[in-house]
Amino acid sequence: MHDPTLAKEALASLPPDIADSPLFNGDLAPVPQARRNWNTYAFAALWISMAHCIPTYNYAASLLDVGMNWWQALLTIGLGNVIVLIPILLNAHPGTKYGIPFPVLARSSFGTRGANVPAVLRALVACGWFGIQTFIGGEAVKTFVIVIWPDFATLGGGASIAGLSIPSAITFMAFWFLNIFIIFKGMNAVRVFENWAAPIVLIMAAWLLWWAVSRAGGVGPLLSEPSRFDSVGAFWKVFIPQLTAMIGFWATLSLNIPDFTRYGRGQREQMVGQTLGLPTTMLAFSMMGVIITSASAAILKGTPLKDIWDPVHLLAQLTSANAPPGLDAPLIADATTRWLVAAVSLFGIAIATISVNIAANVVSPANDFANLAPRHISFKMGGLITGIVGILMLPWKLMASAGAYVFTWLIGYAALLGPIAGIMIADYWVVRKTELDVPDLYRPNGRYAGTNPVAMVALVVGILPNVPGFIHAAGIVDSVPAIFDALYVYSWFIGFALAFGIYVVGMRSRLGRTA
Secondary structure, three states: OOOHHHHHHHHOOOOHHHHHOOOOOOOOOOOOHHHOOEOHHHHHHHHHHHHOOHHHHHHHHHHHHOOOOHHHHHHHHHHHHHHHHHHHHHHHHHHHHHOOOHHHHHHHHHOOOOOHHHHHHHHHHHHHHHHHHHHHHHHHHHHHHHHHOHHHHHOOOOOEEOOEEHHHHHHHHHHHHHHHHHHOOOHHHHHHHHHHHHHHHHHHHHHHHHHHHHHHOOOOOHHHOOOOOOOHHHHHHHHHHHHHHHHHHHHHHHHHOHHHHOOEOOHHHHHHHHHHHHHHHHHHHHHHHHHHHHHHHHHOOOOOHHHHOOHHHHHHHHOOOOOOOOOOOOOOOOHHHHHHHHHHHHHHHHHHHHHHHHHHHOHHHHHHHHHHOOOOOOHHHHHHHHHHHHHHOOHHHHOOOHHHHHHHHHHHHHHHHHHHHHHHHHHHHHHOOOOOOOHHHHOOOOOOOOOOHHHHHHHHHHHHHHHHHHHHHOOOOOOOOHHHHHHHOOHHHHHHHHHHHHHHHHHHHHHOOOO
């Protein structure tokens, strides 16, 4: 039992045999009511700090690059976040009602042994995101170091490690160790960090917005540019994959949100906090990203748009001692001011990146890996495993191009996680009608024992239609029948609906009653 105090408190309300169960430890134990101290602000702050991240900024601005105008981009983001909020709130409910984390909740639908399948799939996606966020943070650190030590940019010459330059590799690992340090401080440290990170990140984004608009003398040219789509059909071909990618952006949290809501004081706090925190923050921060990109396009006229919508690249131009392309002088002439701006910018990006990385990409896989062997893997050990796998996934390659990021990464894992969400929601709301036997979730021989074959069939059927489109998008094969490419851009929707329907029908047949 890796959290003896929590384990002792949880066991006080559980049957005596649970103490010796191989499926129980302090990190996976149901949180006692006295320990549930997350209020409405805590949940709103969680989403504010997670949404204020570099990928959110990148995604909003990149929609302009694929041909959307500003309101089409915000429509895509707003609609995607409203849609994904629905499964988030549905899966959040059992976390607050029973105090259980995601891998324990998954035992209800997949079985005590079968739950390892969705837990590992979710964990692997989180490992990839952990690596991506750590890479972004490391690049921000590199930008700052180059400002105070210009020769750092050429350290190692042209040498690289797995495609990563020596300077990038050094700052990547430095930022990685900082994340791991916070993980080892535990969940309470995460809550405190998120509460402080939320307002700090918002202030930093507002400052960058003010600077860009002031320097450009307005909001820039991109907000007045029309859409590049000449018909509804042309827009739809871009809108649907981008909408699916936006849903995929938070599809991870739609599964493991019980990892947080298990600490909630009540359903009202978690529902109101999340509803206020997610869609509104994503829209507001996305709008900031669009305006900053537009204003920066007016400032850096010789810089390609794909570089301008990367805030780390933008800050590198801002703090460089050299004149950016198209300009005769550095954006900031005074060296001391450049150093100060770089330090403040690094602090803002570091706070934003760490806050989302810990909350979105460590809490769940740490619990998921612990679920594989509750008696041997603690939350901290699970977090360390997450960090190591995140390195092995070579995240800089996932971010190499917009196509790889959207079609291979975001839509690809949405095809995996959509069916899992459909199965879990169908089980809790339709089959179980929100009633769970919590002690049996920890018993290897209880009603949820073993592997639920209905869930496995539903998962496989939900994933299969999207496999051909994925292997084509990933470049594994040169072509597939056009129908599979067409289906693939709807991957989350198709996977969710198929798995939901098959699970409900299968469980009604298996249980021999109307669910």
